[in-house]
Amino acid sequence: MSNSKPALSSSLGRKLIMSLTGIFLCTFLVVHLIGNMQLFKDDAGYAFNNYAYFMTHFTPIKVVSYLLYASIIIHAIYALVLSLKNKAARPIGYEKYDGQSNSKWNSRNMGILGTIILVFLVTHLQNFWWKYHNDQVPYIEYRTDLATGATAAREIQAADFNDFQTTIENNVEIVKARDLYKQVDFAFQNIGLVILYVIAMAALAFHLIHGFKSAFQTLGLSHKKYVPIIEFLGVWVFGVIIPVLFALMPLYFYFVK
Amino acid sequence: MAQHMNLTLKIWRQKNDKTKGQFVTIQANDIADDMSFLEMLDVVNEELTRKGEDPVYFDHDCREGICGMCSLVINGRPHGPKYGITTCQLHMRSFHDGQTIVIEPWRAAAFPVLKDLAVDRTAFDRIQQAGGYVNVNTGGVPDANEIAIPKRVADEAFESATCIGCGACVAACKNASAMLFVSAKISQFALLPQGQTERYERAQAMVDQMDTEGFGNCTNTGACEAECPKGIKLSNIARMNREYFTAKFFREEDVHVH
Ligand code: SF4
Ligand code: FES
Secondary structure: OOOOOOHHHOHHHHHHHHHHHHHHHHHHHHHHHHHHHHHHOOOOOHHHHHHHHHHHHOHHHHHHHHHHHHHHHHHHHHHHHHHHHHHHHOOOOOOOOOHHHOOOHHHHOHHHHHHHHHHHHHHHHHHHHHHHHOOOOOEEEEEEEOOOOOEEEEEEOHHHOOOOEEEEEOOEEEEEEEOHHHHHHHHOOOHHHHHHHHHHHHHHHHHHHHHHHHHHHHOOOOOOOOHHHHHHHHHHHHHHHHHHHHHHHHHHHHHOO | OOOEEEEEEEEEEOOOOOOOOEEEEEEEEEEEOOOEHHHHHHHHHHHHHHOOOOOOOOOOOOOOOOOOOOOOEEOOEEOOOOOOOOHHHOEHHHOOOOOEEEEEOOOOOOOOEEEOOEEOOHHHHHHHHHHOOOOOOOOOOOOOOOOOOOHHHHHHHHHHHOOOOOOHHHHHOOOOOOHHHHHHHHHHHHOOHHHOOOHHHHHHHHHHHHHHOOOOOOOOOOHHHHHOOOOOOOHHHHHHHHHHHHHHHHOHHHHOOO
């Protein structure tokens, strides 16, 4: 028995890896969305920039973020390996193949949808993650009068910025931060980027409508008690609410701000 | 009164597993709509034989939907345009006069074409031989119903056991995956007391053999379930995964080093 193939190099093992990384990426989406909802606040990015600093400097979150990068890479590589193997499993295709009679369009095109998401991710990370980590975003200073609670914000030069810091002088709280909010605002004035984001979120929606429930099926979690809950979450939370709210962000900055 | 129709068939013809095949257009005239699809092919073959040509090879045996031998992808769907039936149960009334019908063999690396529309499905036999059985003691005949099995469990096992090994699941799957078949075979024993002794060894051995045969990897599209003539459910695949992962990660015999 022990001389059977190692679990993770079997077909089921590879599927298990797709499933686990996929579910992890889904949980990340929830956190990412909740954090980014602060973009809709009309506070010159005060909350959002604070949050961005916290997310990039709090050690446990940094650890999870490395897991996240690994998951994205593993999910993509395994998808490629499995797709190539699946291609090899049918070297001669059908002259006529009526897929829509037996399965959903998105379930048959997870690779294409995933590729759109991957292209988006590269652009996305380059625009925000890379710029934020490489001092390519503007700097901002917030002065909050602790007596009245009124906040004033002004852009500052790189020379006036050492690191993220909060100080209190004469009952005025001074926060200096990297202005990722401004970078978001700037990036989403580009209509091409806005369109890419909306398309990518549509791809994400269709990817997750199949992928979320598929991940649980692969784990063997199939029970009449909770399958309806999984399907509901897959369609409404991961297929509708999350992608729509994400897509609203570029649209908000382009049309409203 | 039966209606009669003339059809244009685009049939895959291939001499043997060494040669390349191609589509050949054959006219099927005066076909009665109460014929089965296989009877229609019989008529075509009689005509070809009369003309001294090689008849079209296709698999069949029982012609009543129980043996699993008949195959054929008809207009892009395994076993043709209906659900829950085999090709021998498909009737010509599902087609209309003047229609063009594309007829292809099951397409999978693990199911090489033997000739024309007949493919070699012994990969399924080898998967079965790897673990799709139970060991029994010889000796006196045991009493019937000696082992109590709850009705629901018996029903579920029976449903899995109705798989006829036709391979339509592989043919329908965009990945040419055999997981519906293998999961049905694993399930029918995993559910029953008689299957417990080899339970986890079976799951590992059959999955290994499935991979060795070169079937693809399931992406849960559900095409297999939709096209299965016996209504084998996707929940079988979930069960196979539980059996396999349990065997790999939690079973004593694998956990401890001997
Ligand atoms: S699972 Fe269904 S389609 Fe697949 S071999 Fe068994 S009966 Fe045929
Ligand atoms: S010939 Fe036996 S099932 Fe069709």
